[in-house]
Amino acid sequence: MGDRIEKTIELKAPVSRVWKALTDHREFGTWFRVRLDGPFVPGGVSRGNIIYPGYEHLKWEAVVQKMEPERMFSFTWHPYAIEPSTDYSSEIPTLVEFTLEKTATGTRLRVVESGFDKLPAHRRDIAFRSNDGGWTMQMQNIAQYLGQHA
């Protein structure tokens, strides 16, 4: 399994603007689709609720690692921890790092999420069930219901 995901995106906005969109918890929430309870604090736990359609019942939780103004922001979290009844705290989280770099036209933002090789295989049972899961008929149930009255 690959260990990481890396993305680089060129943004036509000054570094200061991008930094605010990343680290102001309200602005972060608008593009990450999460409603956070309070500001990000290095070393602090960030909590909130997912507002992604279909997943609104889920909590969001991350631990802020680094906040180096206008340069780097990072947190650890449990990606797609979407089963409300599961305790994910014993798993090794992945690390998300945002790095900002000034360019002639604005900002180059690099995102690296790493640590996927530590995720237990059953966590890939992602149960994005609207997408990848399946539905089956419980034939025995129907047979039972019908059979008892046949």
Next chain:
Amino acid sequence: MPSAAAALRARASVFAALGDETRLGLLARLTNGEPQSISRLTSGTRLTRQAVTKHLRVLEGAGVVHSVKTIIDAQTYLEHVSRQWDNALARLKALVEEQ
């Protein structure tokens, strides 16, 4: 006999769940015993994914169908996460570049 009454109620809920053309149609597509994704159940119908999901939930509530999870391979998982990032970063770009 309360237990008999409960059993009747359960059966009535099954028939209520089945008493709908759309749901009967979905059920017919599931009778080959193979799990089917929402996408496949939606294709070829005039229903939206949301509508299909809603009907499946009703059938699930009556114990007629159930959802199964799929453990996907590592590569597919990363591709899925990667797409989520693409979408999130596109939203971020729209936010910071708006006038």
